[in-house]
Each structure stands twice: as structure tokens, then as C-alpha cells.
Amino acid sequence: MSSDEDLFAQQMADVTPVEVKPRVDLKTGVGKSTPGEKRRRQAAVSSEEKPTDNYLTANHIPPVEPLAVLAFQREGVQHGVYRKLKRGNYELEATIDLHNMTVEQARVELFDFIHQCLEYDVRTALVTHGKGDRNLDNPGILKSCTALWLKEVTEVIAFHSAQPRHGGVGSVYVMLKKSKAAKEQNSKNYRPD
Incomplete structure (x- = not known):
């Protein structure tokens, strides 16, 4: 009687190993940026002036408790989209951290x-x-x-x-209106022919 190893070797005698290709070609990803990274880089080097008509309230801010959940939905936003x-199921295309800023600095930066x-x-x-x-x-x-x-920002x-x-109650997800160009593109993509 043969041992388990001998029996296994006998069963596998005619098996040829499968050639495995790497799943990701790491060389092709080097130096490429995501669309979000490209937009942030363009914004960082943009020579355009920043908007100067900051209308955000500078004083008389209603207090919010440190552990309170912030929630806001304009009329017309679909419940499924808001949910x-x-x-946190949408890709975050941009982030900002207001930690260690004064109120005025945070107002300008936001x-x-x-x-x-x-x-x-x-x-x-x-x-x-x-928080x-x-x-x-x-x-x-x-x-x-x-x-x-x-x-206060209508968009x-x-x-x-x-x-x-993503930071719990110390951070907030923000959804912005779709631009006119993006709406037109979306309309083209889903328009029945």
C-alpha cells in the first residue's frame, strides 16, 4: 500500500502548472494621476484670483454641540441620493481640513x-x-x-x-450642485436616440 504522498504524486503526474500573469502592471500606473488629483493640482497652480466677495457670516454663529450630527438637505434632493x-458611498473628490484655523481663516478657506x-x-x-x-x-x-x-452657499x-x-462627527460630507456643463453632458449620455 502506498502512502498519501505517493498517491498524491501519482494523481498529479500529468498536471501542468497554470501560468499566472500579474494582475496589475505596476509600471503603467507610475506617474498617472486620478481626475481628482489633476483638478487639485490645477487649482493649486492656477493664477486666477480667488473670489473676494465672501458672503459667509462672520459673527452670530448658532452653537452646535461637539457630538451633534450635522444634517442638511435642500428641497429637491432625492432621498436615495441623500442616503x-x-x-459615505460617493467618491470624495476633494477634501479640506480646517483644524487649527481661526474662525476668519476657516471662513476664507472654506x-x-x-x-x-x-x-x-x-x-x-x-x-x-x-468636534x-x-x-x-x-x-x-x-x-x-x-x-x-x-x-449659506446655495450651490x-x-x-x-x-x-x-472619514472622521465621524468631526467631518462632514458635502454635495454640490451639478454644473451646467455636467448637466448637459449627462443629458447627452442618457438621451434616448
């Missing part, structure tokens, strides 16, 4: 960021504002400001506090 945003997103047809972004005071007794100042400011159609993997 997908809330779950205003510029939103307008750059609009300029480059960014639909979903992540704004990290933090506020570490002892959680005081309202989060930048969180409170962000909640108000995003509502912001919805926002919701992020999932834990």
Missing part, C-alpha cells in the same frame, strides 16, 4: 474651497472641522461655523456628518 451621501470645487465640477467633498473643545462641554466653534456656512445641496472612517 448614499450620508453613508469659501475658496467650495468655489474651487464648483469651478472644477467636484460633486462631493469632505470638510474636516473637528470642538476636548472636554466636550463647549460648543465646537468651527463645527458650528461650518454648519451655518454650508447652508451646496446637501451635507451630513461623515462616517467614522
